Amino acid sequence: MQSSKHGLRCAFCNAKLHTKVMDFGEVALAGGFLSPNGFQKETFYPLRLFYCEQCYGLQVVDKVDAAELFQDYFYFSSSINTLKNHFKNYATEVVSRFLKKPLNDAKVLEFGCNDGVLLRPLADLKIGTVIGVDPAANVVKTINDPRIKIVNSFFNLATAKEVISQFGKVDMVIANNVYAHISDMQDVTWAIHEVLNEEGVFIFEVHYLGKMMDELQYDMIYHEHLYYHSLLSLKKHFERYRMLIFDVEPVSTHAGSMRYYVCKEGSENANNLTQAVQTLANEEIERGYNRKETFLNFSTQVNNTKLELMALIDRLKDSGKSIVGYGASGRANTLIQYCGLGQQHLDYVVDDAPIKQGFYTPNSHLLIRPSTALESRNPPDYVLIFAWSFLEEIMLRSSTYLRNGGKFIIPLPKVKIISAIGEQGVDQI
Template identity: 30%
Template sequence: MTAAPALSCRLCGSTELESFVDLGATPPCELFLTAEALEAPEPTFPLHPRVCRNCLLVQLPPLIDPDETFTEYAYYSSFSTSWVEHARRFVTAATARAGLTSDSLVVEAASNDGYLLQHVVADGMRAVGVEPSVNVGQAARDKGVPTVTAFLSPETGAAVRAEHGPAALVVANNVYAHIPDVVGFTKGLRAMVADDGWVSIEVQHLLTLVALRQFDTIYHEHFQYYTVGTAIRALASGGLDLVDVELVPTHGGSIRLWARPSELAEPASPAVAQVLAEEAKAGLDTVEGHAGFAREVSRIRNDLMRFLIDAADAGKTVVGYGAPGKGNTLLNYCGIRPDLLGYTVDRNPYKHGRYTPGTRIPIHPPERIDADRPDYVLVLPWNLRDEITAQLAPVADWGGKLVFPIPTLEVVEPGSTSA
C-alpha cells in the first residue's frame, strides 16, 4: 500500500499538523444530486481539519479542485434577504470609511450574483466583480454589475487593475476561507487595490466556531478557518497589514478585517489587540488550546440523533428547512437519511427536485411544508435564525415546532427569535 503524502501547511509550509476534528468522509457539500445521479457512485473525501503547530492556521488538505465546485455553483447570495441587506449596510459604512466618491472603483472578489456590488452601482460608483462561477456571474451581469469570470490570482488581479485602474476598495466577503492558495489570493487582492486603498475581508471567526460548536461550517469548500492572529499572518504573505477588525454576527460569528498595503499602513487599532487578547484567553494562541472541540461535536450529534429517533418512534414527522452547505456537513456526519428527515425545502429553485449529497434527502419548494404540516421543522441554516423563524411563523397554525441543532439542541415555537 502506498503511503499517503505528508501534509504541509499552506501558509507557512510546516509539516507539523495536529488533528482539530475528524468528521469522517463526505461528498462535496454543494454538489446536489439530480434524480438520475442517484444510481451513480458518489465520491467522498476526508473532512479532517488540522491545526499547524507553527503558525496555528486551522486547515483542510486541498482534496477538491475549486474548478470542480465553483465553475457552476448552487449558491446564490441574493436568495437571503437578510444577506442582501447586510451587504447594503456594509457598502454604506465602507463608503464613509474609505471616502468613496463617484470616481472610486470598488472591486469584489467572489462577487457571486452581484448581491453586494449592486448597491455600489446604485450609489453611482464604478464596480467590477471577479467571480469564477459562470452561472452566478451571469446573474450579476443581468443586474448591471460588470463581472469578470475568473478565479482571483496575482495575474488576474494585475489584469483587472490594468483594465479598470486601481481600486479604492477591494472586498472579499466570505471567500477568504474558500481558496487553497491563500498566499496567491492575497497577492491578487494587493494587485487590485490602490497603494492608498483599503481591503475588506469578512470571514468566519474560529473563536466563535469553537465557542458555539459550529462544526457544520466545516466543509471541503472551506480550506482554512481564521483567528485574527492567523489572518494577520495570511495578509502579510501578500503585502497587506491588518489595521482594524470588527466582530460581526454573520455566519454565526465573523470577523471583518480592514487591511491596507504594507508600505503605507497605519498602526493597528485597539480593536485588533482586544480580539487577539480574547483569542488568547480562549487558548487559540496555542495548539493545545484547540483540543476538546471534537468531544463537543460528538455530543451535538448524539443529541440530534436521539431527538430524531425518538420523534420517529412516536410517529412524529420531521422535515428540514434550507439546503445550505453547512446542512450537508451536519446531515452526513450524523448519518441522517430520509427515514428520519423526510425532505428539506429551499427557496433556491436551482435545488428543487435535487437531493442532498451523501444523505440523498429530497429538496422541495418551501410551500411543501404548508401542504404537509409536519410536527417539527429542523432548521439547517441556523445562522439566519431570525429571518427563518419569521418565514416559518405559519407552522404555529398547526402546532408545529422548530428545531435548532447548534450550539445545543433547541425545540422552539415558531416566531421565537434568538436572544
C-alpha cells in the first residue's frame, strides 16, 4: 500500500483504494509472542483489509516494518510433520518436471526459506547450487548444512543482484507461504524476473483466496499476511513484469493453498498454458472475485461466525467448564483478538513448538504450554483448536485426552464440537 494525501493506493497497480472490507481495530502483532516483562511495552497497530476494484487485489493496507515482523521469528516449518512430508514430495516433483540439465549444474533459490524444510530435500536430490534467502537470523542459523548457501537478508532487487554476482542467474525460484508477506511487491517481483534465466520458472505456494472465502478463514488476516491472492489478481500483476502464470495446482497445506507456476513471456513454458489456468479463472469470475460486493458479504458472514463461537464459549464458561487453546500461531492470535478472547475465557494455550513454550500470546497474554498439559491430572474440559487446519495431526497427538473424555471446539469453517464419540452441533451444548 502506498499512502498519500490522495488516499490509500493499491500495492499492485497503484490505483486508489475505495472499498474497505474489514477493520480489526488496533491489534498486537499476531506473531509477537512475549514474556511478562514485555507486556507494558507492547505496541498495537491498525489492521484494515481493502479491495482494489482495478486489479482485484485484496490487501492489508496497514504495513508494519518488515524487520519487526521477521528478523526474530517464532515459526519453524520443520516442527510440523505434515509440512515436512509435503515439501519432500514438492522437491521431487518440481525438480523432475523442470530441471532437465544435469542436476549438479542446476541452481535453485528459495526466498523465505525458513529453517530449510524444502532446501534440505532439494540438496538431497543433488542440486548443484541450493540458495536460501531469509531475514530471520534465529531461524536460518538452525539450517547448518554445508550443501546450502544461506543469504540472511530480505529478498529484493538489491539481494537478487548480489546473488547473480556470486552464483549467476538461477533455473528456479521458489517461494512458499511468503509471496503474501512482502511489503514492496513491485520490487520483489522485479527481483524474481532479474534473478531467473530466460527459461527459468518461478514456483510459489500461497494460501488461496477461494478457500479463505469458502471457509470464512478470517484467521488468515494479519500484518504478516498482506495479500490474499486470486488467480485473477495475480494474472494482472505478472503481466506488468512480462511474466505469466502457465499452470496452477491446488494443494492442501494451510487449510487450502494454491501452487502457481510462472515463467517469462517468450519462454518455452509460455507456449504450454494448461487448461487448469483457464478453468480456475472462469471459476473465479463466476464466484465474483472481480466484484467488491463478494467481499463485503464475506465480512458479514465472518461477523456471524464470531458471534456463534463466543455464544458457545460463554455458555460453557457459565456452566463451569474449563477451556484452553491449541496452536499458538498468527492465525490463532487473529481469531483471539477479533473475537475478544482473553483469560476470562481460556486458561492457557498449548503448542508443540518448544521455542514458543513459556511465552505469552500477544494482547491476550495467555501462557503457552506444551501439549502434554492436556494429559495432566487436571485436564481442561474443552480445547479450542486454533490450528484447525492440522486437526488430523492434533487428534492423533491428543488421542489420550479425547479417550479420557476431552472435547475439541472447532471454530472454522463451521463452529462444532468433536469428541472421541463424534461431532456435535453447538446447539447441543
